[in-house]
Amino acid sequence: MSVRSRFQEDEGTPEIELSPMIDCIFILLIFFIVTTVFVEEVGLQVNKPDASSASNLNEDKERVTIEITKADKVMLDGSEIDLTALAQKVKTAIARDREIPVSITAHKDSSHGVFASVWAIATDAGAQGLSYTTTN
Amino acid sequence: MPRPTISAEKDEEMEINLSPMIDCIFILLIFFIVTTVFVEETGVEVTKPRIVTYDKLDKNSVQIAITAENKVIYGGKEIGVGGVAPQVRKDLAKGDVPINIQADANADTGLFDKVVTEAKLAGATRIAFSSQE
Structure with missing residues (x-):
């Protein structure tokens, strides 16, 4: 009987361990x-003009040149300007000509924070040809 | 019962x-x-600049940090400006990955520019800087 009962057990539903x-x-x-690291970084793309494309700069064309001095002052057309006024000026310039080149000339000792703010303002204003250079 | x-x-x-x-x-x-993305984190805390507009950056980017003391950090180690190009070249060998520079708001623009230039010379096409949300 014991053998038979074992057989019966085997025929029952098989269980996998x-x-x-x-x-x-x-x-x-x-x-x-x-x-897993959930890297959530926000920021902006930057681009520098290539050395080869420097010759393409059209000197006759109107352009917006923003300067950042050593003391983190933002200058537009030779006079100091605050960031809200700068945003307005850049927007009006872009409203006149959608493809106006905007270039930022930053002193190498100026702080990255100011540069980032100015870059963001120009991006926000919708500048197409945005580039930057540094000076000594 | x-x-x-x-x-x-x-x-x-x-x-x-x-x-x-x-x-x-x-x-x-x-x-x-x-x-899971296996990103080498920079391992340093930087004060990112607060800006008016920003986009979401690619999660898979190569992270390079610039501290307020103008040190260039990758993967928890100080690599200096000279170490950027070899590192970026090594990472780009795996595929076209974007480069993200986590620069402190008080870092010098000159150093930031050098890091961007090095990364560009190493063949990076997409370079971004981090900001606060």
């Missing part, structure tokens, strides 16, 4: 949880 | 149905596999 698989999956899961 | 019946049932081998749990864990696992 899942515990080792769960162990493996858990280890994988923990590895991926630990290594 | 309900009590003895329950205790008699408990004496038998109890089996927990594990399949729903495995389903859950599989879903979690697949989620983490899909979202």
